[in-house]
Amino acid sequence: MIPFVREFEFEYGRADRVSPRIRRVVANNPGPFTFTGTGTYIIGRDAPGAGVAVIDPGPPDEAHLQALLNAVDGQTVTHVLVTHTHRDHAPLARPFVEAVGGAPILAAKPPARTIHASGSLDEEEDETFAPDAILTGGEQIRGDGWTLEAMATPGHASNHMAFILTEENALFPGDHIMGWSTTVVAPPDGDMTDYMASLDAVIARDFSTLWPTHGAPIREPVPFLAAYRAHRLEREAQVLARLAAGDRTIAEMVPTLYAAVDSRLWPAASLSVWAHLKALVRVGRVAADPEATLQAIYRAL
Structure with missing residues (x-):
């Protein structure tokens, strides 16, 4: 936390x-x-x-x-x-x-x-x-x-x-x-x-x-920043888990990933998921069709 x-x-x-x-x-x-x-x-x-x-x-x-x-x-x-x-x-x-x-x-x-x-x-x-x-x-x-x-x-x-x-x-x-x-x-x-x-x-x-x-x-920056960084890595793992579970679009992932968050903030959450997916595509862990956009179809590699 x-x-x-x-x-x-x-x-x-x-x-x-x-x-x-x-x-x-x-x-x-x-x-x-x-x-x-x-x-x-x-x-x-x-x-x-x-x-x-x-x-x-x-x-x-x-x-x-x-x-x-x-x-x-x-x-x-x-x-x-x-x-x-x-x-x-x-x-x-x-x-x-x-x-x-x-x-x-x-x-x-x-x-x-x-x-x-x-x-x-x-x-x-x-x-x-x-x-x-x-x-x-x-x-x-x-x-x-x-x-x-x-x-x-x-x-x-x-x-x-x-x-x-x-x-x-x-x-x-x-x-x-x-x-x-x-x-x-x-x-x-x-x-x-x-x-x-x-x-x-x-x-x-x-x-x-x-x-x-x-x-x-x-x-107290040391524990704060460690937790801040760990949160990003955890969210990345959660995105990969949603792909493994069969989700293919950001719209499919967000309601599960952000179930505890006010749905009015889901548009912002979608952008965060998109940022993670773009990074994962860049390093070859995820493929995007046709490219890594907000509406793309994604799959894990």
Whole structure:
């Protein structure tokens, strides 16, 4: 069982000091894929004139924009970092930068085309998002008493970038890891092979704390990440078991695999099963006819 962390203290619009170098402001955009809402992180000292960085400004919400402006009042925003271009993370970046008088927006290269999986998910791209500088991973952004390192973590999104706060051995994993739920990996942009490789890379870094964009921090990452990884491998085994039992389509598998889940979430579950099947086809364990699509016919090899 994954030791989910679903309880944490917050108030919409309030800037909470959560560590010596981190403040968090939660946007009022709760939902089935955003939990309590988007958590925007402010990195740096809460002191007049201090230089700070902001991670994931969030959705286009005027109240959240004002809350962020209040939080950084009297300080200098030196960088705005975006983990990925989904609409609950990226749209407020440009309005926020314009309101504070300018700062570079840094992120991985946005997808070349609109590739969101489904209108039923909050996973659609902010098609207008354009960073000022492109990150590929490994870059270090230095500020007033803090250092952030970009860490490429594709999987949830092809352009997903996490950020390491070196001084606290902490990771801002965006949506790659969430404390309240497993992460949606939704093709065509989401990729399970990439996701598992990124998860292994995060595990190998042995972080002290994870600060997801949605929900509470994960303060015991080792057992949490081990369970997170085991869950994905178990789901893969369950997909193979359904093929062995005679299921041939994703639509046949989902009601059994997700019997305990609200059926309104089955469309999202179907995308997760699709991601697993695409990965299994890639390594030659499953065949798809005619190819690995959401509607394909599958069989185990």
